[in-house]
Amino acid sequence: MxxxxxxxxxxxxxxxxxxxxxxxxxxxxxxxxxxxxRHELDGYDSKKLWFVILEYHTSPLSDFHPEVHKYHSDLQILLSGTELMAWSIDTGNHPHFGDYNDTRDILFYESDCVNLNIMNAMPGDFYLFTPNVVHITNVINKEPEFVRKLVVKIHNDLLAGVL
Incomplete structure (x- = not known):
């Protein structure tokens, strides 16, 4: 991370x-x-790196399951609004909540089985969740808030040697 x-x-x-x-x-x-x-970024293979622009209202932590990816890192940037983000190192021993989705490169874990660290995410900062980091984002911070966010999906190959 x-x-x-x-x-x-x-x-x-x-x-x-x-x-x-x-x-x-x-x-x-x-x-x-x-x-x-979804958007492409000049100079990159669109299968290895792309980004999405999202808009949503933040929700309680209990609405989400911790997630992890095998082949991509998430580079998350809040464009407006604030939210809480939760993270933990993936031990590989957490009980799964459903099966791995290879189309989305995502696996969810049971919520009550991951000890999460919480941080306050702010516009202007980025948060890179590598494949060894379990994470939950979009979480309410005091009051529901409208958020506009950019998430870059970066294939592990592009981060080789630095993960």
């Missing part, structure tokens, strides 16, 4: 190349005007 700011700064030099490159390209786009749904 990696947390940082979307704007270039002295720390961003230590981010993996693909993260810096994606952030640089996203900073050149008017993200507020992009329609909801």
């Amino acid at each position: 990696l947390v940082g700011n979307v704007k270039k700064n002295s720390i961003s030099e230590s981010y993996p190349f693909v993260v810096n490159d994606v952030l640089s390209k996203l900073n050149e786009i008017d993200l507020s005007s992009l329609p909801l749904g």
